[in-house]
Amino acid sequence: MRFEFEGGEDGEWRIERIATIAGAGLAPAERLTVRPARNGGDPRAAFLLQGTISNIRYATAFEAGLLRARQEGLGRPHATRAALIPIRKSSAWWAMAQDERRHIFEECSHHTAIGLEYLPAVARRLFHSRDLGEQFDFLTWFEYAPGDEAAFEALVARLRASEEWRYVEREVDIRLGR
Amino acid sequence: MRFEFEGGEDGEWRIERIATIAGAGLAPAERLTVRPARNGGDPRAAFLLQGTISNIRYATAFEAGLLRARQEGLGRPHATRAALIPIRKSSAWWAMAQDERRHIFEECSHHTAIGLEYLPAVARRLFHSRDLGEQFDFLTWFEYAPGDEAAFEALVARLRASEEWRYVEREVDIRLGR
Numbered sequence: 001m002r003f004e005f006e007g008g009e010d011g012e013w014r015i016e017r018i019a020t021i022a023g024a025g026l027a028p029a030e031r032l033t034v035r036p037a038r039n040g041g042d043p044r045a046a047f048l049l050q051g052t053i054s055n056i057r058y059a060t061a062f063e064a065g066l067l068r069a070r071q072e073g074l075g076r077p078h079a080t081r082a083a084l085i086p087i088r089k090s091s092a093w094w095a096m097a098q099d100e101r102r103h104i105f106e107e108c109s110h111h112t113a114i115g116l117e118y119l120p121a122v123a124r125r126l127f128h129s130r131d132l133g134e135q136f137d138f139l140t141w142f143e144y145a146p147g148d149e150a151a152f153e154a155l156v157a158r159l160r161a162s163e164e165w166r167y168v169e170r171e172v173d174i175r176l177g178r
Numbered sequence: 179m180r181f182e183f184e185g186g187e188d189g190e191w192r193i194e195r196i197a198t199i200a201g202a203g204l205a206p207a208e209r210l211t212v213r214p215a216r217n218g219g220d221p222r223a224a225f226l227l228q229g230t231i232s233n234i235r236y237a238t239a240f241e242a243g244l245l246r247a248r249q250e251g252l253g254r255p256h257a258t259r260a261a262l263i264p265i266r267k268s269s270a271w272w273a274m275a276q277d278e279r280r281h282i283f284e285e286c287s288h289h290t291a292i293g294l295e296y297l298p299a300v301a302r303r304l305f306h307s308r309d310l311g312e313q314f315d316f317l318t319w320f321e322y323a324p325g326d327e328a329a330f331e332a333l334v335a336r337l338r339a340s341e342e343w344r345y346v347e348r349e350v351d352i353r354l355g356r
Contacts, residue, residue: 002311006214022347052309061275097239131230131309133180 001053002037003127005084005139006048012078013082013176021171032176049086051127051139059106062111079123079143082176086136093167109162118155121148136170179231180215181305183262183317185224191354201348209342212353230303236283241290248297257301257321260354264314265329271345287340296333301328312349
């Protein structure tokens with residue numbers, strides 16, 4: 001199922017900050033709308049990003065079971081803070097075979113293991129964009145309570161310090177509240 | 179890069195046969211056009227299928243190296259026979275984690291190993307459609323010389339007899355010549 005994230009003047013989420021971490025940034029906007037994709041966004045939108053919920057790409061059945069047992073869904077009433085982090089990885093990343101990418105993703109970078117440490121506080125949903133021909137490869141959406149803000153910063157900092165992030169050539173960090 | 183396959187009255191390839199292997203079929207057509215995707219096909223087309231060239235999903239670096247060393251490109255002048263085989267897999271397949279799908283794909287079904295046996299005679303290109311919201315998950319395009327027709331039939335028969343194919347719930351087999 002394809003979703004879109006539109007930055008503009010309306011939307012449930014208030015944009016508090018758009019930080020460019022690597023590569024080109026995104027135009028500023030005041031509010032963010034998240035909705036199932038439709039044909040064409042608002043022509044006045046600052047940005048429109050699309051991504052689709054897809055199958056698991058790296059996690060093993062054991063890891064997926066741990067995630068399922070510990071995670072909570074999006075939309076929890078107390079989770080009034082959110083982040084949308086679009087990233088694009090380099091052609092060197094995408095040229096690697098499955099076992100090479102998995103090795104960097106988990107055995108070197110502990111991507112799933114790190115995320116697990118912050119469950120259920122930080123809920124997360126990954127949207128795939130690369131095969132849609134979008135400007136980013138992934139859009140990751142996070143939701144957490146105001147009291148878990150420091151934990152979320154630690155999660156993001158640990159991933160950015162990982163081997164995997166050496167292949168991230170564009171990253172924008174959008175923080176939101178509702 | 180996204181491509182589309184349009185069945186209609188025009189196109190470089192003559193459609194010789196459209197066989198429904200599993201699930202719903204496709205409308206008959208005389209010719210097939212293969213081109214980079216554009217906005218909207220011919221409204222009179224019998225069918226329009228889109229897919230995108232993407233990264234490797236299962237092959238290891240070792241397997242990918244074997245494939246690269248042995249395969250030849252599409253468009254060889256002597257390869258005047260082609261097949262377009264769109265398939266859709268079941269929700270049970272897509273609900274599995276990466277290691278479970280890899281296990282069925284290669285360790286049980288020898289998908290890459292079987293394909294390797296028919297290189298370089300049968301050239302092959304995979305297009306991903308599932309994340310585009312298409313009616314099929316994959317479109318596989320094969321090209322071979324008339325003298326390799328029996329080899330191609332053996333390749334297809336071996337894959338259809340595999341454990342992996344128990345998860346294929348829709349499959350159409352379109353044979354072409356030029």
